[in-house]
Each structure stands twice: as structure tokens, then as C-alpha cells.
Amino acid sequence: MAFSGVHRDRGELRIHESVEELSTNLADYIADLSEASVKERGVFAIALSGGSLIGLMGKLCEAPYNKTVDWAKWYIFWADERVVAKNHSDSNYKLAKEGLLSKVPIVPSHVHSINDSLSAEEAADEYEFDIRQLVKTRMVCVSDISDCPKFDLILLGMGSDGHVASLFPNHSVLDVKNQWVSFITDSPKPPPERITFTLPVINSASIVVVVVTGESKAEAVHLAIDDLGPNCPSLPARMAQPTNGKLVWFLDKPAASKLQSVQFCE
């Protein structure tokens, strides 16, 4: 690894020499978390995002993880989803199904995806209702300080504009406090209609991992992590700050190239 350390207030930084190294370490990290969570509470509630993240998780489908991970204990959710049919090429469900879920023995009834026959607003409401049922039975934990669900792990990618999940810069969805799942119909990144976990839910997780690769994201990584004083732009990725949980950044060297907070080990 090129660098591994803890930033004063922006979590743990894991900077990798290559995308290959990052995906190996990411698979290892997720497998360890799964093991710890299954040992502690019998299940592992994990929320995925779309984009390059699923490809970067690909090593989980290979040896040894395909055999060693207790897949039957996984409960799968999405931190955000595009409101399109499940077989549409834009669907985050389809991406995860083809890239991960179909390759390992996950229990189909543990996969909690949105109802794709509804409007964005209805799909968000129904998804929140689904999660509420799982919180009641403690398949998903509840936060110690709010009524929010406490996912064991929320995995996020980040756009070059600093968005995470479907929380885009300067969008009113960033202000939603009283819902777990919200919706937007004007996403700057297509497709326009999406549902998304709100910031209170992301920030109630036990662990939030943000996975970012490539030089095109370097400026956003800098703005999301470095100490920039009072004039710091309010980037959604910077607002991801679990209250009682842990924040971990999985970066490759190009994505980390504008970070002021680190010096690479040579």
C-alpha cells in the first residue's frame, strides 16, 4: 500500500499503488467485516452503490472469498438506485446482480432492492418501509443516538463533482432529515430519477467505506478530505461523517494525487 493512516477528522485513508491492489484489499476488508458482524450478531447488513464500485468488489466472487464468506448471512441493500426497470442497463440492481450477487450463494429473499414498477417517490417510501420492517426484527441494527438504521457497512463511490449515493452538490435532498430514503427527479448524472439514502442514514452506519479511483476524482478527493478552513465547499462526500461509526477511504494513487494530508511511502 502506498499510504495507510488516519486523518484527524476525515477517517482512515488507505491509498493503493494500483486498482488491482485496491480491489484485493477491498475484498479482504469486506470479508473481515462480514466475519466480525456474523460473529457478533449473526447477520451482515451491507448497502451497495452503483458505478465502478461493483467491479472493484469483483474479487469477492473469487477464491478464497467465494467459499470462506458466510454469504447466507448477508442482507443486501442499495444506498442509491436509479428508478428504471431491474433489467435496464442503468439499474444498480442489475449491475450488482450480474457482477456479484449471481456469482455467490446469497439468499434471494435477503436481497432488498426497490420496486421498479413505482414512481421515484413511491419507490423511496416503499423502500424505507421495507427497511423499517428489517430494523424491527434487528436484521438491520438501530442507531444508538437516533431512530435511524445502523447498517453494518455502507459502500459508496464518489463522482468527480463530489456526489455520493444520489446526494448531489447543492441539491435540496442534502437537507432531508426526517426520512431514511428520499428521491430526486433531476439528477445531474443520468438517469434523472433516483432514490437515495439520506445523510442521517449514511451517518448512522457502523462503517462507511468510500471507494474512489482515477485522476478525474483527485480534486474532489482533496475537497472532501483535506483541511480547507471555513471556505471549504460543502461537498456531499465531505458530509459523509458517521457520528458513532467509522469512515474509511479506499483510494488509488491517481485519486489521492491532490491530497495535502498525506505523504506517500516510497
Ligand code: 6PG
Ligand atoms: C450511481 C451511484 C453513484 C456512483 C458515483 C461514482 O448510481 O450513480 O451510486 O453515487 O457511486 O457516481 O460512480 P463511478 O465510480 O462509476 O464514477
